[in-house]
Amino acid sequence: MDLLSPGNVFACVVVDLDTGMKIFEYMFATSSPVAKIEPARTVVGNEVLGAKVASFSSRGPSRDYPDIIKPDIAAPGANILAAVKDSYRFNYGTSMAAPHVSGILALLKAQHPDWSPAAIKSAIITTAHVTDERGMPILAEGVLRKTADPFDYGGGNINPGGATDPGLVYDINPRDHNRFFGYTIVRRTNVSCEAMALPAYHLNLPSITVPDLRRPITMQRTVTNVGDVNSVYHAEVQSPAGVRMEVKPLVLIFDATNKVRSFKVNLSPMWKLQGDYTFGSITWRKDQKVVRIPVAARMTIQDFYADVA
Secondary structure, three states, X not given: OOOOOOOOOOOOOOOXXXXXXXXXXXXXXXOOOOOOOOOOOOOOHHHOOOOEEOOOOOOOOOOOOOOOOOOOOEOOOOOEEEEEOOEEEEEOOHHHHHHHHHHHHHHHHHHOOOOOHHHHHHHHHHOOEOEOOOOOEOEEOOOOOEEOOHHHHOOOEOOHHHHOOOOEEOOOOOOHHHXXXXXXXXXXXXXXXXXXXXXXXXXXXXXXXXXXXXXXEEEEXXXXXXXXXXXXXXXXXXXXXXXXXXXXXXXXEEOOOOOEEEEEEEXXXXXXXXXXXXXXXXXXXXXXXXXXXXXEEEEOOOOOHHHHO
């Protein structure tokens, strides 16, 4: 039984290892141990704990598409007060996180009716938080608890205010997906298959994942300026451990004539190694404006099924 799962009906109090050892010591040292449960209290303000990825949340990498970071984003999904028929109750899960994201999408579309679905998705991912309001890293619940990574929260914890003004967006022409899926829909009922499909890390996604990095790989990303017309963005590169990541150019300049700019990303394994996923990021910064995408890479020598998913 998973004591941390929301559906658990077993009466219990989950404590950490250190507290558990103290409870055991007390139980064995006392002839008649006593436990007391105090009334619950509401915690507000600075005492509130930072966001954490719930233990029941689905994790990456994607089994079917390992060259796309999944999940895309994290949103509130635990202890959410929701309307149920003629009453209310606290609910958990994707069914709670999805309405948060859907509502934010609707607001963004209303504010930016000319944005494509890809642009809206980009705005949400690139402005997400990877720390709490104190600057502490977001944690991932489970056994053991750990610092969250892109396979826990994708771009991070959703930030509705930031998504309304992302500065830059990674947009995608719908036709570009044909090269990824390896087929083209000619008419409603006719599908033309291609011999080879490009790896998904060549799509203009607001993330990069290379599941089998064995040699240097270069890909391109294109960003569209949706902020101040005259803007200069500087790149901040955090390479995944064991990977050399280079971004060229390191400066993007936008004006009324040049609203779209492209840059190249080169990933090179530093060693010949059958490794595991490591994580980094590419951030474009202009003053306080931050446009961040997650990067995941796994150095490999040969394919082992146990390492794929």
